[in-house]
Amino acid sequence: MSKRQDDIEKCEFLHVHEDIVSEVKKDMPGKAENAALSELFRVFGDMTRIRILSVVSRHEMCVCDIAALLGMTQSAISHQLRLLKNSKLIKSRRDGKTVFYSLADEHVVSIINCALEHIRE
Numbered sequence: 001m002s003k004r005q006d007d008i009e010k011c012e013f014l015h016v017h018e019d020i021v022s023e024v025k026k027d028m029p030g031k032a033e034n035a036a037l038s039e040l041f042r043v044f045g046d047m048t049r050i051r052i053l054s055v056v057s058r059h060e061m062c063v064c065d066i067a068a069l070l071g072m073t074q075s076a077i078s079h080q081l082r083l084l085k086n087s088k089l090i091k092s093r094r095d096g097k098t099v100f101y102s103l104a105d106e107h108v109v110s111i112i113n114c115a116l117e118h119i120r121e
Contacts, residue, residue: 043087044111048072049080056090057109060102 029037043049051070055061063081067074081101084090091104103109 040087043083043089044115046080048076049084050112052077052080052084053089053103053108053112056101057103057112060093060100062098062100066101 048070052066055066055069061069063074063077066072066081067077070077081090081092085092085101088104089108090101093100093102
């Protein structure tokens with residue numbers, strides 16, 4: 001048995017704590033919410049998208065600016081921006097022929113900051 005398995009506590013006898021299970025079950029997200037959370041975290045699971053979120057959290061930027069900053073093609077950036085916009089993590093604003101991107105709302109900043117705090121512990 002591996003050390004990791006030894007560290008996991010096991011119940012000495014089978015006894016379900018119905019009151020605890022019932023209480024927790026009331027507040028659990030449903031299947032649709034879990035699917036949406038899973039999809040959101042999948043979007044966050046790409047380093048390029050994280051980098052884009054990081055730069056647009058500091059300043060509204062167009063595709064050209066983001067591509068230059070990250071050393072990538074505009075096409076590659078546009079593809080990622082489309083995914084981020086479909087996931088409602090960023091928003092766009094047109095000024096003439098130029099489209100500027102920024103974070104959709106402060107929740108995105110909170111998610112990133114919480115994750116950074118967690119990995120820096």
